[in-house]
Amino acid sequence: MLFGSMFARNPAAVRHPDVELIAQVIAREPAACRAFVERLTPVIQSRVNAALVRRKRGSRTEVLDLTQEVFRALLDDGAKILRSWDPERGASLAGFVAIVAERRVASILVSGRKSGAREDPQDTEELQKSDPGPTPEMHTISHDLLERILDQLRARLSDRGYEMFHLFFVEEADVQTICARTGLARDAVYTWKARILRMVKVIAGELEPVEALGSDPATSPRSHKGGRG
């Protein structure tokens, strides 16, 4: 639906080599499976390493486990996520997998959820909630808080939601480009943007009081609401 599948489209045309690779992986062709793991391991591991370093942790077992978990997420449910990759939308397979890895690793580290467990992305539900309140003043946001907001955002957004975040705010693509790359109508694209920004505000509102609690009261730039401390 949202994620178009290359496999159903124009079967007579010559398929992109990576689409062919994915088809062979789904068919469990041994050479393709090995090539797939060999090719994508560095991309996934780089995201795993970076996420572990940011959290000041990381044993060899964790590196291996998390890398394997990302592969498993890509392959779960008949390789649903992998099949959603479409070279015509602009991202390379490695780029697409990197985005999935960023979100999945954050999700596992934040929530402990692994592939196979039920994903429970909240990005469709957050919109229904009441106004989360004002956006924190940007000059008061520390780098650490920003990192934690981003972690939470990755953990709470669906794969689709994080892809939209990437298009809007990392690639800074314009709406027309996003429409072309996702196949969504303009209204739907704007709805996604509003949904993501709303979730950011909700997360910032949740984390900000914690941030203020952990900082020096004398230098803390903002007071915090609530009765914690």
Place this chain on the structure above:
Amino acid sequence: MSDRHSDDEGLGAMLGKLAKKQAEDAEAWQNEEHRGDRSELRPIDDLERARMTAALFGEPKKARSLPRWLPIAAIFLLIAFPAALLLIRGANDGGALPRYQLTVASGAAMVRSSTAADDRYSTGSRFELVFQPDTRTEEVPEISVARIDPADPGATPHPLQVPIEKSEGGAFRIRGELGRDFSFPPGPQILRITVGRKNAVQQFHYRFVVSDLER
């Protein structure tokens, strides 16, 4: 209203910049100089990758058009040679359960001894056994795990509660960390894993050794 809107956008833009920077940093972690003394972040090597591939996909499939009687004959042969390290006793009575294959996919913490055939583990070792059906099945198999006393293999096996993860298609894995998710006394061990129902069970016996040395 428009100020709030631009604040929201500004925060989104800050997060986008941070995500971009993190992606660039992530690429740098593949670089040895950047890693410094954090050897645990070294690139996953061939052996580790082979284990991961086996855990994800199982062993490569053999010829697809094997005669149907061949697996049964193989099972009888295995029964006739109980000295085999992994004894697979298939009592599949033609039910819907496909034939399972066991792959030992434990991670880098597992040590393969050069002098003994058995896998060796110690406290903190990652323990992972992957069971892959030769054909996909929608049926969720019943799984039970028991420890057999190697000093008295005839005694009643002791049932064990172990972490089992099931995935779509019928595959499942037993995975955890020794000392945290599993606890075995030091010395040789035999795990009996039973897959399937009463009249259609397959049993696997996995032999390994637990070292009492802390890593």
